[in-house]
Amino acid sequence: MGISRNDIKGNYSEELITNICLSVAKTGDFLGFVREYMHDNDAIVVRNALSALSKATDKQLSQLNPIKDELIDMAIRCNNSSIRRALFGIIQRLQMNKDEVRTDFLDHCLARMTDINEVPSVQDLCMKLAYKMCKFYPELMDELTRTLEAMQIAYYTPAVKNVRNKILSRKLR
16 A cells, blocks of 8 residues: 555654555555545544544545445544544535435534534534535524524634634635
């Protein structure tokens, strides 16, 4: 594959994450890379492997569409906030069609985005994902709007407030 487990196991840094992504890009096999490392027993390996995909292009990430449901299942079950953030970031960048909306995942995103104990980056991504799923259905969009309007906004970071406001004004892409 061109990249070994030992290459991925290092301490998290932008340089490491960029180098992992560049190594995977040389092989062109993003799907094989994710399948090899997403279920590793070492959370550091999983985190670094998935985080490296934040540097991939949308075209490179599109290779992961066949395992989108597996990534969603993993995100729902994940207890590690760094891995969860990386998974949500990947899923958010994947194509999602009207017939692919999963209510269990939507419910999970709605719960995570309003959980004041969740890390802000996950709240932010969950809002974006909820919007991405709800925009296909007016009744779900109404539910999302009511949920966002009911948030006690003082408890959230400026970045989360910004995403919330963009969704409410329908200015989120």
